Amino acid sequence: MGAWLSIIAPAWLAGSILALLSAPLGCLVLWRRMAFFADALAHGTLLGVALAAWWQLPMGIGVALVSVVVVLSLVLMDDERLPADAVLAVVAVTLLCLGLLTLTQLTDQQANVLGFLFGNLLELDWADLPMLAGSVVVGIGLLAYIWPAQIKLATHEALARIQGIHPMRQRLYFMGILAGFCAVALQAVGSLLISGLLVLPALTARLLTHTPRQMIITALIVAQIGVTLGVWGSIWLDIQTGLSIVLILALLFFATLIVSKTWQLLRSAGR
Template sequence: MLDDFLIRAALAGVGLSLATGPLGSFVVWRRMAYFGDATAHAAILGVALALAFDLPVTFGTLVVALAMAVTVATLAARGWAMDTTLGVLAHSALAFGLVAVSFVPGARTDLSAWLFGDILAVSRADLAYVWGGAAVVLALLAWRWQALLTTTLNEDLAHASGLDPARERLILTVALAVVVAVAIKVVGALLIAALLIIPAAAARGLSRTPERMAVLATLLGAGAALAGLQLSLWQDTPAGPSIIAAAAILFALSAMFGRVRRG
């Protein structure tokens, strides 16, 4: 019989994958990897502010991640050089967050959990946040799926179809902020972007349609979460990094399979 904390951890990993699979596909298609990093790194500042003002950590990370995502999206729309801008914002947000955490009594000892995740300590309330956040992200993406695909394919085509690319970017921005807020307890701020990108990248070479890629990315993400938990229990390794390591192995296997299939 599995212990309750293992069941909660497995459910958290699977629930998070429901959101990171389809959203990660858009991150890969739109080359938003560094955008995800900047948003995730800003979450540490949200953790510090939430602890300082005795607010729910999920709320604090959501507000700060959303503020960072909107800032980046606004600068991108104004033509700023994104590689440099994202580099400055991502590392500055992480640095300010780490400095702010140092002023919060008792927070230093818990810092590694926010940086690398602590999925084995997920509570029932955390589980509700994860599945609730995943439901919000899935609803947003399902609602605007075709519009998001059209905008991703070609913004001129989106304009011709009566769509507003800026609005679609905002929807992705909100979805990304929600994922960051609910994922920080599972894999930590430093690894959220990896959970978005790696399963989607693994699914890309095995899929012929966007819908199949999103579904396969979800399955690979869930498989990586369960395999990472098993590795963590088996070898006593950190759970968050173990999940990302399992995802990386799945990516390598998918790349080899894709090469054999093409050959």
């Protein structure tokens, strides 16, 4: 048991720390209707990692560079003739293809492709936790700083403008925090599943709550349950930790949705 705990404990703790940022950030992603952007940025982390490995730079620099390129590209591609969700889907699949191509053809990271795609928390040890915790604390601090303005923009953008809030500036702030989260979460769930870690707890919480505060707290609880069961499940099933975590979160969402729908039908039938 001691040997198992030496592997599982740092992985579980790392996932739990990450959930402290993913839960409120995921709620804000839903409120700002930026799930597609989060998905595109998550796929971009793979290209960032690949470029960093190719140029022998720190991973964070590669991810930051790609994030800036993604934001600038979306600004340049803004066209009323093109649906925003379709543009983001094209950007996401392009980034994923470029990332895989660079990673497999131009670097020596071919053996780590599955880990980059689906994550592997079990590779983390105790020495990795301080930097992860520090990154999450910084992310939470920055999120708290922009939170009031973000909530006002999500609630009523026109009124927020009148109050002196600059939407594009706040959008860039939010994108920056989201990019940082994607870089930190890469090892946990991989580039393909980062959006699942963000969105699924928030969606589940939305079915169970009525206020923003309740939604954030519930999303945090759901994320912690998903991480805990996902880490243990990845060992029992011998699969990637990211797959296990996101599958657990998906099961929680669909179970909650079914129970919620059933309860609504029973209440309607009882009236």
